[in-house]
Amino acid sequence: MGLASRTCEPCKGNLSPLSREEAEGMLREIPGWELEEGATKIRRTFRFRDFAQAMAFARKVGEVAEGEGHHPDLTVGWGYCGVVFQTHKIRALHRNDFIMAAKVNALTP
Amino acid sequence: MGLASRTCEPCKGNLSPLSREEAEGMLREIPGWELEEGATKIRRTFRFRDFAQAMAFARKVGEVAEGEGHHPDLTVGWGYCGVVFQTHKIRALHRNDFIMAAKVNALTP
Numbered sequence: 111m112g113l114a115s116r117t118c119e120p121c122k123g124n125l126s127p128l129s130r131e132e133a134e135g136m137l138r139e140i141p142g143w144e145l146e147e148g149a150t151k152i153r154r155t156f157r158f159r160d161f162a163q164a165m166a167f168a169r170k171v172g173e174v175a176e177g178e179g180h181h182p183d184l185t186v187g188w189g190y191c192g193v194v195f196q197t198h199k200i201r202a203l204h205r206n207d208f209i210m211a212a213k214v215n216a217l218t219p
Numbered sequence: 220m221g222l223a224s225r226t227c228e229p230c231k232g233n234l235s236p237l238s239r240e241e242a243e244g245m246l247r248e249i250p251g252w253e254l255e256e257g258a259t260k261i262r263r264t265f266r267f268r269d270f271a272q273a274m275a276f277a278r279k280v281g282e283v284a285e286g287e288g289h290h291p292d293l294t295v296g297w298g299y300c301g302v303v304f305q306t307h308k309i310r311a312l313h314r315n316d317f318i319m320a321a322k323v324n325a326l327t328p
Contacts, residue, residue, distance in 0.1 A: 161290040165281040168295065172274040181270040186277065187292035188307070198297070 113139050113212035118178040119205075127202030140211040150203060151196040152211055156218065157189060164191045167217065174213050180206050182214075222248050222321035227287040228314075236311030249320040259312060260305040261320055265327065266298060273300045276326065283322050289315050291323075 113136075128136070130149040137143060143154040158164040168186045171193055175181045185192035193214055197204035222245075237245070239258040246252060252263040267273040277295045280302055284290045294301035302323055306313035 161281065162285060165278070169274070169278065172270065172295075176271060181297050183294065183296035185292065185294050186281075188290050 113209050114216040116209045116212075118180045118209055125197060125200045125204055127197070127200050127204060133203050136205070136208045140208055140215055142215065143211050145203075146194070150201060151194050152203065152207055153192060153194045154211065154214070155185075155190055155192040158191065159189065161186075161188045164189060167191045170217050171214055174217065175210065178206075178210060178213070180210050182210065222318050223325040225318045225321075227289045227318055234306060234309045234313055236306070236309050236313060242312050245314070245317045249317055249324055251324065252320050254312075255303070259310060260303050261312065261316055262301060262303045263320065263323070264294075264299055264301040267300065268298065270295075270297045273298060276300045279326050280323055283326065284319065287315075287319060287322070289319050291319065 133145055133149045137145065137152070140152070143152045145151070146153050156167060158167060164186050168184050168191050171182060171184065171191070180195075183194040195207035195210050196202070197207055242254055242258045246254065246261070249261070252261045254260070255262050265276060267276060273295050277293050277300045280291060280293065280300070289304075292303040304316035304319050305311070306316055
């Protein structure tokens with residue numbers, strides 16, 4: 111089953127961060143994303159025709175995030191929407207971040 | 220007449236950037252904003268209860284921006300929405316940026 115169809119697990123108890131090797135392995139399942147800041151974050155920037163299109167995409171990302179209770183940091187401006195995931199509680203990457211990234215990828219045509 | 224009730228002038232022809240002194244003077248009319256990057260940008264970060272509130276605010280900012288045809292760069296995440304204005308055509312500050320900032324301030328209670 112693909113990552114996009116999985117559900118984030120509750121961020122409770124001891125969350126173990128992914129190692130760089132694990133993160134690099136999972137990155138192959140989410141085309142377009144890259145590791146950032148010592149493999150503690152993942153980022154992808156999506157391009158759009160104008161501001162309105164970028165904002166509409168940001169809203170859709172926000173809706174998916176609300177649904178899973180796992181929220182990105184977004185940058186939005188004319189023609190772009192950047193999406194960053196990190197599991198803030200551990201300041202590192204968790205499997206949930208990759209599930210969210212796959213769901214965000216699934217929003218694009 | 221306050222800045223918030225003014226309209227952005229069309230960004231055509233020779234746009235002259237504001238000097239630092241002019242920008243500092245106009246900053247007094249937009250509480251909460253500060254100059255950035257050698258007085259070429261203005262920024263304010265708004266705080267919210269959660270992600271949804273921050274996203275709702277970003278949407279409202281986007282609607283004002285569409286109405287004026289002058290767009291910010293936004294950062295949105297759990298509990299915050301950062302708003303940056305710059306007149307991209309001149310990579311500097313123009314009176315329009317301050318008009319937009321005042322309109323954004325007017326969105327807050």
